[in-house]
Amino acid sequence: MRGTTRVKWVVGVAVLGLAATACGSSSDDKKDDKGGGGGSNGLPAGYFSAYSTEPQNPLQPANSNETGGFYPLQLMFRGLYTYDSKTGQPVPAMAESVESTDSINYTVKIKSGWTFHNGEPVTAKSYVDAWNWGALSTNKQINASPWFEKIEGYDAVHPKEGAPTSKELTGLKVVDDKTFTIKLVQAYSSFKASLGYVVYSPLPQEFFKDPAKYGEAPIGNGPFQLDSANGGWNHKKSLTVKKFDKYAGDDKPKSNGVQLQFYTSYDAGYTALRDNKLDVIDQIPTSAIGSFKKDLGERAIEAPQFSIQKIGFPLYDAGWGAPGKEKVRAGLSMAIDRASIVKAIYKGAEQPATDWLAPNIPGYSKDITGELTKYDPVKAKQLVKDGGGIPGGKLTIATNADGPHKEWVTAVCNSINEVIGQGSCEPKLYPEFGVARKDISGKKMTGAYRTGWRGDYPFPDNFLADVYQTGAASNDSGYSSPVFDDLAKRASAASDQTQAIQLWQDAEKQMVKDVPSIPLWYYVTKGGSSTKVSNVQFDPYGNPVWTEVTVK
Amino acid sequence: MGRYVVRRLLQMIPVFIGTTFLIYYMVYQLGGDPISAMFGDKGADPVFVRLKREEFHLNDPLIVQYWYYITDLLQGNFGTSFNGRPVAEELKRAFPVSIRLAMIAFAIEVVIGVGLGLLSGLRRGKLADTMVLAGTLVVISIPVFVLGTVAQFWLGSEWGIFEATASVGDPTWSQLVLPGLVLGSLSLAFVARLTRTSVAENMRADYVRTATAKGLPRRRVVTRHLLRNSLIPVVTFLGADLGALMAGAIVTEGIFNVDGVGRLIYLAVTKHESSTVVGAVAALVMIYLVMNLIVDLLYAVLDPRIRYA
Numbered sequence: 055m056r057g058t059t060r061v062k063w064v065v066g067v068a069v070l071g072l073a074a075t076a077c078g079s080s081s082d083d084k085k086d087d088k089g090g091g092g093g094s095n096g097l098p099a100g101y102f103s104a105y106s107t108e109p110q111n112p113l114q115p116a117n118s119n120e121t122g123g124f125y126p127l128q129l130m131f132r133g134l135y136t137y138d139s140k141t142g143q144p145v146p147a148m149a150e151s152v153e154s155t156d157s158i159n160y161t162v163k164i165k166s167g168w169t170f171h172n173g174e175p176v177t178a179k180s181y182v183d184a185w186n187w188g189a190l191s192t193n194k195q196i197n198a199s200p201w202f203e204k205i206e207g208y209d210a211v212h213p214k215e216g217a218p219t220s221k222e223l224t225g226l227k228v229v230d231d232k233t234f235t236i237k238l239v240q241a242y243s244s245f246k247a248s249l250g251y252v253v254y255s256p257l258p259q260e261f262f263k264d265p266a267k268y269g270e271a272p273i274g275n276g277p278f279q280l281d282s283a284n285g286g287w288n289h290k291k292s293l294t295v296k297k298f299d300k301y302a303g304d305d306k307p308k309s310n311g312v313q314l315q316f317y318t319s320y321d322a323g324y325t326a327l328r329d330n331k332l333d334v335i336d337q338i339p340t341s342a343i344g345s346f347k348k349d350l351g352e353r354a355i356e357a358p359q360f361s362i363q364k365i366g367f368p369l370y371d372a373g374w375g376a377p378g379k380e381k382v383r384a385g386l387s388m389a390i391d392r393a394s395i396v397k398a399i400y401k402g403a404e405q406p407a408t409d410w411l412a413p414n415i416p417g418y419s420k421d422i423t424g425e426l427t428k429y430d431p432v433k434a435k436q437l438v439k440d441g442g443g444i445p446g447g448k449l450t451i452a453t454n455a456d457g458p459h460k461e462w463v464t465a466v467c468n469s470i471n472e473v474i475g476q477g478s479c480e481p482k483l484y485p486e487f488g489v490a491r492k493d494i495s496g497k498k499m500t501g502a503y504r505t506g507w508r509g510d511y512p513f514p515d516n517f518l519a520d521v522y523q524t525g526a527a528s529n530d531s532g533y534s535s536p537v538f539d540d541l542a543k544r545a546s547a548a549s550d551q552t553q554a555i556q557l558w559q560d561a562e563k564q565m566v567k568d569v570p571s572i573p574l575w576y577y578v579t580k581g582g583s584s585t586k587v588s589n590v591q592f593d594p595y596g597n598p599v600w601t602e603v604t605v606k
Numbered sequence: 607m608g609r610y611v612v613r614r615l616l617q618m619i620p621v622f623i624g625t626t627f628l629i630y631y632m633v634y635q636l637g638g639d640p641i642s643a644m645f646g647d648k649g650a651d652p653v654f655v656r657l658k659r660e661e662f663h664l665n666d667p668l669i670v671q672y673w674y675y676i677t678d679l680l681q682g683n684f685g686t687s688f689n690g691r692p693v694a695e696e697l698k699r700a701f702p703v704s705i706r707l708a709m710i711a712f713a714i715e716v717v718i719g720v721g722l723g724l725l726s727g728l729r730r731g732k733l734a735d736t737m738v739l740a741g742t743l744v745v746i747s748i749p750v751f752v753l754g755t756v757a758q759f760w761l762g763s764e765w766g767i768f769e770a771t772a773s774v775g776d777p778t779w780s781q782l783v784l785p786g787l788v789l790g791s792l793s794l795a796f797v798a799r800l801t802r803t804s805v806a807e808n809m810r811a812d813y814v815r816t817a818t819a820k821g822l823p824r825r826r827v828v829t830r831h832l833l834r835n836s837l838i839p840v841v842t843f844l845g846a847d848l849g850a851l852m853a854g855a856i857v858t859e860g861i862f863n864v865d866g867v868g869r870l871i872y873l874a875v876t877k878h879e880s881s882t883v884v885g886a887v888a889a890l891v892m893i894y895l896v897m898n899l900i901v902d903l904l905y906a907v908l909d910p911r912i913r914y915a
Contacts, residue, residue, distance in 0.1 A: 110644075111689045119645065191653045194661075196644060199651035212653050266690070289691075290699055290865060291774050316774045322863035326771045329763050 098284060100310030100605050101294075102587045104334040104598060105323040108290050108316045112269020115255040116188035116195035116202075121336075125314055126287075127252045129295050129600055130171075130274035132303055134162065134181075135250035139602065141414050142360055142512045142594035144250045147303050148176065148275075150232070152249065157241035157549045163233050168302040170258040171279035178234035182226045184257035186211070191218050193265070201253040204245060206237045241547035243554035244513035251511055277301045277601050281311055291316060305601040308589070312600060324582075327353075333584040333605075334598050340458045343580065347401075350582045356403050357592040360412045360509035361577035362517070363404075365451060365466070368499040369570060370532035373445030382444055383569035384426055385437030389473035391429045395465045396575050403580075407573035410517055410562060414594060417514045417555040423566055427573060431473045438474055450482040450501035454490040459504055466574070494530050505530065505571065509595070514558035515546055522570055533570035537561075607906075610914040611899070618895050625891045626679075626884050630672050633880040640664075640688065640878035662688065675881060679888075685881035687874075693885045696870060701889065703777060704866035707859075708851040710779075710786030712844070715794040720840065722794075723801020724833060730806050738802070742795035754788045754861040771863040785862035789855050793847050797840055804836035811835070834908050841908065845901030849894040853887075 097103060107122035115131060118124050134149035146152075150163040168176040188195050189202035191212040202208055206225030211218045225237035238245060248254075256275060261268045270287060271280055278295035280286050287293045296311035315332060317323035320339035326332040328349055338346045347354045367383060369375045374383075392406035408427050411418040425433070438444065451467060453459040460483065467479035482501060484490035494503050507528075509516050520526050523542050524534040538561050545557035581598070583590040586606055591599040641658045642650040658664075663671050678685055684693040726738035745753070761784060762770025768784035808814060809832065817827045856868035867886055874882035906912045 191657060194654060194657055196651070196654060199654070214653060289695070291776060316865075317771075318774065318863050318865050318869055319860050321861065322771050325758060325763065326863070329770055331771065 097313055098311065101284075101296075101313060102309055102311075102333040102603055102605050103313045103315050105317055105320070105327070105332060105336060106293070106314035109287075109293070111196060112266060113272045113287070114188070114195065114261075114265060114269050115184065115257070116198045116253045117269070118252070119197045122316070124252065125597070126272075126293050126295070127255070127274075128276075128597065129278040129312060130272055130276045130280065131252055131255035132274075132276045133250060133252065133254045133256070134164070135246075136303070136305065137250045137512070137593060137595065139591060139593045139599040142509075143414070143416075144247050144512065147250070148256075149249070152246055154246070155549065157243050157245065157547065158238050160236040160238075160245070161229075161233065162236065165302070166232060168275055169300055170260075170275050171273045171298055172258060172260060174258045174260070176256050176258075176275050177231045178228045179231075180256035180258060181254075182228050182234050183259075183262065184255065185226060186222045187257070187262065187265070188253065189223055190221055197253055201248070201251060204238050204242055206239050208239070241549060243546060243548045243551055244511070244515045246551075247513040248511040248516075277303060277305060277307045278312060284311070284313070307601045308604045309587075310605070312603075327582050327584060330584045330586065333587045334581070334590055334603065335583075336579070336581050336592065336596065336598055338580045338582065343458055346580065346582065353583050353585065355579070355581045355583060355590060355592065357579045357581075358405070358413065358594060359577045359579050359592075359596050360415060360512065360594045361596070362407055362410065362412055362507055363462075363574045363577060364407075364410075364505050364507070365502050365572040365574065366494075366505040366531050367502050367569075367571060368497065368531065369534075370497050371445075371500055373500075374502075375532070376445070378441050379445065380567065380569045381437045381441030383441075383572065385434045385439075385441065386444075386449065386470060386474070387426050387569065387572040388428065388430045388434035388437065389470045390466055390572070390574070391469045392427070392575055393429070395462060395469060399462050399465060400575075400578075403578045404575045406575050410565065410571075410573050411514055412509060412517070412576050412594075415509065415512050415514060415517060416551070417558050419559065422559060422562055423573065426566055426569065434473050444474075444478060446501075448477065449479040451479065452482040452484060452490060452493070452499065452501060452503040454487040455483040455485060462574075463504060497530070497532060506577070508577075512594075513551075514555065515542070518542065518558060518561060518565075519546060522565065531570050533568070535564055535568055535570075538564045538568070607914050611903075614899050614902075618892070621895060622888065622891065623676075626676065626888050627672060629884050629887050630675065630880055631668065633875070633878060633883050634668050634671070636875075636878050643877065644688065658688065671880075675884065679885075684885045687879050687882050688877065693881050696882060697885055697889060700865065700867045700870040700886070703864060704852045704855065704868070706777075706779065707782050707786055707789065707855060707864055707866060708848060710782050711790030711793070711851050711855075712848055714787055714790040715797050715847075716844065719794040719797030720801050720833075720837070722798040723840075724805055724828070726798070727802040727805025727809070727836070728828070730802075730809075735802070738798060742798050745791050745795040750788065750792060751857050751861065753791060754785075754858055757784060757788050758861055774863060774865050777864055781862075782864065785855075785858050785864055788862075789851060789858045793843075793851070796843060800840050800843055801836060804839055805832060808832055808836050838905060838908055841901055841904050845897045845904075846894075848897050849890055852893065853890050 106125050109118065109123035109126060110120055111117040111123055113123065113126055115127055118127055132147045134147060134152060135144040136147040137143065138145050148164050148168055150165045152160055152162050154160040164178060170176060185202060187193060188198050189208060189211045205223050207220065207223040210220040211223060213219065227235045229235060258273050260273055271282065277298055279298040281294040281296040284294040285292060293314045294311065297307045320337055321341060323332060323335050324339050324342050327335045342349065367374045396402060396404045396406055408420050409418050409422050449470065451463050453463045460481065463481045467481055470479040471477065493499055507517060507521060519542050521528050522533050522538060523529065524539050541557050541561035541564065545554045545561060548554035548557055579592040579596045581592055587603050588606060589602050589604050591602055593599055639655065641655045663674055675685060684697065686692050722738050726735035729735050758770050761767045769781045772781035814827060814832055817831045852867055853871065854868060855866060856872050859866050859868050871883060871886050906914055
């Protein structure tokens with residue numbers, strides 16, 4: 055009867071498993087109260103929680119190119135400038151003054167009274183050392199290139215081949231404790247506006263002792279400091295910061311602390327927010343876009359973003375790139391009834407585009423594109439006809455089916471079909487974003503595609519030079535206009551900003567003639583908050599305004 | 607019996623080396639440059655890409671890369687991911703979460719699945735049987751993300767019977783009950799149907815008639831004779847299913863915010879991070895192999911006619 059006893063054992067395991075679950079639930083409920091899981095109720099008094107993801111890299115200012123790493127840095131660091139939470143314009147933070155007469159040589163004076171979280175004063179050296187370290191290729195900082203390559207001496211510290219020949223950028227010089235100078239490779243009229251970006255943050259001397267260890271528990275000079283007592287950076291789980299009492303900036307935090315909670319998906323985060331277990335979410339999952347205003351009521355938040363939706367064209371393609379086809383592109387643009395589409399799909403939150411620049415970007419204009427962005431069925435049809443018709447007889451607009459874009463692409467096509475004739479436009483669906491991107495950036499498109507752009511800093515070159523200048527990293531359409539390039543070059547190198555903005559507008563007038571892409575509308579951030587916090591806002595870059603949130 | 611176990615354990619060594627190489631090869635074949643991919647839509651910094659590729663031996667031939675990996679692994683070093691964090695830490699974090707989730711799902715499917723199967727097998731053609739058959743058909747035909755989302759909304763958010771989302775990183779047992787239920791439901795349906803068929807068939811077997819004829823009480827006939835023999839196909843299914851519960855729970859994990867092995871592997875595959883993928887999958891392969899062995903040994907327990915030498 056050996057077997058019989060063993061059968062008992064099998065059933066025994068199952069019962070044991072259940073018993074374990076039962077015990078587990080009672081003892082673990084207590085643990086839950088201590089935090090980690092449930093919203094502001096589990097957090098220390100005056101703290102709130104926000105959706106985020108695990109930072110991909112050690113927390114060093116130049117080592118983040120994703121939101122997960124960007125949020126903690128934004129909470130714990132402040133550079134020379136910060137960006138206004140409403141307009142997105144640069145506002146001096148640590149900068150007393152940044153002066154330049156030629157947009158090449160800058161003299162930076164910093165304010166006194168600022169200290170790092172460990173008490174060390176922030177000096178000119180804190181900036182110069184930090185930038186030198188970030189630019190050095192052997193330190194393998196993922197976000198170094200686009201920002202530091204503008205500074206003189208970058209080629210020596212970040213050479214294309216071989217080891218760096220110098221450890222310091224020749225363009226940076228400490229004058230005294232509160233002053234340093236920057237020399238750029240060439241004139242950049244937008245340089246000052248970009249100085250609020252987190253890559254240009256200062257670092258304390260503590261950093262250089264062991265950068266890797268520092269990356270786990272950074273010491274910054276920002277409004278919040280790492281809260282080690284409440285877990286600090288608890289990998290794959292959360293990152294908690296508390297208010298820094300000696301913060302010298304004007305934007306002092308109105309809460310006691312923030313816990314970034316690393317959810318696995320926006321869907322899971324949204325469920326938690328709806329149940330009041332999470333306080334702030336910076337994006338609504340696609341599945342809830344239609345219902346979030348009803349679900350959340352007053353807790354739903356919308357805020358304008360420096361972000362534009364466009365239709366791009368493969369100008370490298372024989373059909374679309376042929377001379378005269380700009381008329382067809384202009385006609386298609388006029389065949390799109392932006393106002394009605396936006397009203398139907400976004401309930402009017404998004405604004406129809408009248409410029410390739412987003413509103414509040416210096417140089418933005420309500421009429422620069424003129425007729426091009428106005429709905430005019432008669433003229434649209436005429437222009438398409440004048441241009442010799444749509445290449446291939448039909449316009450396809452490629453988009454990825456895994457995002458929230460399919461709906462509006464269909465709507466745009468319907469609008470074009472009504473004006474130009476049935477069957478002249480059709481969405482082309484890619485299964486996922488990555489696959490679509492690969493074809494677009496690999497210049498393998500034969501039809502139009504959806505494309506968007508979100509600004510990093512408020513200046514036209516971020517929206518124009520980076521996308522439409524010949525050979526620019528993100529010039530997916532292959533647009534190349536000598537007139538535009540010349541104006542762009544002059545605008546980038548202009549010695550003062552007003553002149554630069556004027557030149558950018560001239561460059562845009564060339565774009566109106568060439569129609570390298572069709573501007574559609576400007577995006578808004580869609581987020582939400584719990585009932586336990588108030589004054590949750592999003593800045594034009596789509597980030598929560600951390601310091602303004604108050605906990606009820 | 608002892609020799610049989612030793613032999614089986616020794617067989618695991620070539621299987622282990624073979625699978626790790628195969629997976630390493632497959633990740634290698636995914637194509638594309640994982641370092642450039644770290645930059646997303648923006649243009650990659652060629653200098654950064656060059657230095658990182660050197661650091662991770664990505665320019666070496668496949669076999670050399672694998673050699674670096676396997677020699678490290680044999681010294682107990684699982685390697686590091688592209689952002690410099692040890693893979694072992696990731697595994698140590700993700701596996702306990704998935705094991706807990708799988709245990710709950712497993713317990714649910716064994717207890718409820720076998721229970722329901724026995725019930726409907728004994729009452730074939732009666733109302734209870736029809737209900738079980740219809741119920742399991744519904745569960746089998748509904749995709750898991752529908753089931754998960756609906757269960758989360760009603761049982762979690764609206765009625766508050768269970769917790770709707772788990773806390774990231776370290777979910778508690780109680781937070782895993784609902785995802786465990788959803789995860790186990792599909793297998794539960796299979797287990798119930800397997801048990802039902804098996805029980806119904808064995809009802810007519812000679813040894814059951816004999817047991818009844820010699821006057822044993824019905825309860826004893828059912829539990830000792832009928833159920834035990836009927837469990838063989840069920841145990842085979844359950845053994846293989848445990849691995850699937852751990853690695854294949856990615857949809858359920860996503861809905862309920864459980865950060866387990868499924869998600870770890872998925873993210874690592876999208877990032878082409880061979881060391882993480884191979885480490886996690888190798889551990890799963892070991893679990894499969896061990897489960898398989900246990901299942902084979904259980905056959906002997908359930909059916910005395912089966913012997914291993």
